[in-house]
Amino acid sequence: MARGRRERWAPLAFIAPAVITLLAVGLYPLILAVITSFRQYLVTKPRAPRDFVGFDNYATVLTDPTFWESLGRTFEFLLLVLPIELALGLGIALLLHKPGLGLLRTLTRVSLVIPLATTFAVVGLVGRLIFNREFGVINWFLSLLGLPPVEWLGQPATAFAAVAIMDIWQWTPFVALVLLAGLTMVPPEIEEAARLETKSPWKILRHIQLPYLLPGITAVLILRTADILKLFDLVFVMTRGGPGSATELISVYIQRIGFRVFDQGIASAQAILLLILTIILSRLYIRLVYREVEA
Numbered sequence: 001m002a003r004g005r006r007e008r009w010a011p012l013a014f015i016a017p018a019v020i021t022l023l024a025v026g027l028y029p030l031i032l033a034v035i036t037s038f039r040q041y042l043v044t045k046p047r048a049p050r051d052f053v054g055f056d057n058y059a060t061v062l063t064d065p066t067f068w069e070s071l072g073r074t075f076e077f078l079l080l081v082l083p084i085e086l087a088l089g090l091g092i093a094l095l096l097h098k099p100g101l102g103l104l105r106t107l108t109r110v111s112l113v114i115p116l117a118t119t120f121a122v123v124g125l126v127g128r129l130i131f132n133r134e135f136g137v138i139n140w141f142l143s144l145l146g147l148p149p150v151e152w153l154g155q156p157a158t159a160f161a162a163v164a165i166m167d168i169w170q171w172t173p174f175v176a177l178v179l180l181a182g183l184t185m186v187p188p189e190i191e192e193a194a195r196l197e198t199k200s201p202w203k204i205l206r207h208i209q210l211p212y213l214l215p216g217i218t219a220v221l222i223l224r225t226a227d228i229l230k231l232f233d234l235v236f237v238m239t240r241g242g243p244g245s246a247t248e249l250i251s252v253y254i255q256r257i258g259f260r261v262f263d264q265g266i267a268s269a270q271a272i273l274l275l276i277l278t279i280i281l282s283r284l285y286i287r288l289v290y291r292e293v294e295a
Contacts, residue, residue, distance in 0.1 A: 030275075036268040043262035057269035067270060069245070070253035077160070077249060078228045081167050086220065088168070089175025090213075094205070096176070097183040109180075112173035120170075124237025127166040128153065131238075156246030159239050163247050166234060171227070175220050182216035183209060218290040222282045229278055250274060 037057055039050045061067055092112075096105050115123075130137050131152035139149040152158045186209055194208045232251040235241060241248035241256070248256075254274070258267030 033268045033271055036264055037272050039265050041263070041265040041268075043264055053265070057265045058273065060266060061269045061273060066245075066253065067250075070248055070250045073245075073248065074229060074231075074250045077164060077167075077231075078225060081164050081171075081228070082221070082224055084168055085172045085175045085224065086217070088172045089220070090179055092172070092176035093179035093183055094201075096180055109177070112177055115170045115173050118170065120231075120233030121237050123166055123170050124234040127162060127234070127238045130166075131158075131162045153239055154243055156243055159243055159247050163235055163238055166238065167228075167231070170234075171224060175224075178216045178220055179213055182213040185212045214289055218285055221285045221289065225281050225285070226278050229274055 038052060038054060040053050040057075041050050092108075096108060118126075129135075133139060133149050133151050133154070136152070138152065142149060150158060152162050191204070191208055194204050198204065228249075230251050231249055232255060235247050235249055235252050236255070239247045241252040250270075251274075254267050254270045257263055257270065
């Protein structure tokens with residue numbers, strides 16, 4: 001009897017550390033943020049009563065024009081980088097999927113991991129160096145062409161583009177690896193038969209490979225959308241949200257409210273609304289993209 005009880009509880013003992021860690025670093029902060037979002041909580045007044053204000057913080061956020069401007073700027077960034085990452089990632093995946101590459105394919109796959117292993121802050125630092133006016137690589141190439149240096153991070157349009165370029169560099173390999181995994185699921189005999197029927201790569205992609213790519217595309221859309229909506233390190237290191245507010249994405253704005261204005265109640269309400277938006281977009285992606293595989 002005792003042995004049977006131990007065997008029954010053994011799996012729970014193995015997963016208990018992971019569950020406890022998940023609750024500690026995931027669920028507890030979320031619950032605390034929800035509670036804080038319904039209270040008046042100014043860090044500059046630690047002894048002031050944290051009065052329950054209901055949905056006043058949410059009303060303040062929803063009527064804040066700067067919040068909507070930052071959110072709109074974040075979606076502009078999303079609509080800029082995500083299609084490019086999908087297109088480049090798909091192209092790389094299709095190239096690596098071709099037979100006969102041998103060692104080159106292995107080396108390319110290994111090289112794709114390097115950007116993913118680099119933290120956001122380091123990528124931001126590299127971006128600051130690349131786009132530096134005085135000794136950046138980009139302006140050095142321009143000087144070889146006889147062109148004057150550009151203040152890449154000092155002008156709104158170029159700063160926004162510079163941040164986008166660094167994000168594309170870091171995350172295109174991730175998209176390529178996910179889509180390459182989807183291509184490996186295509187039955188070889190079906191793909192070979194399709195290549196005998198037609199020489200058009202587009203027809204093979206559309207009718208044979210795309211159904212196997214849709215789950216990966218859905219995963220990329222969900223993960224990259226969530227990443228971009230909470231993108232902070234890269235932007236903060238490269239531009240601090242500037243010049244002006246040109247690169248102040250929603251996460252940078254939330255950080256400013258929470259740790260510069262020190263209004264934790266408003267910042268928590270913004271974070272919860274951002275979480276809700278992320279969940280809604282994820283469900284939308286699944287409904288519009290992934291379910292086509294099941295049809």
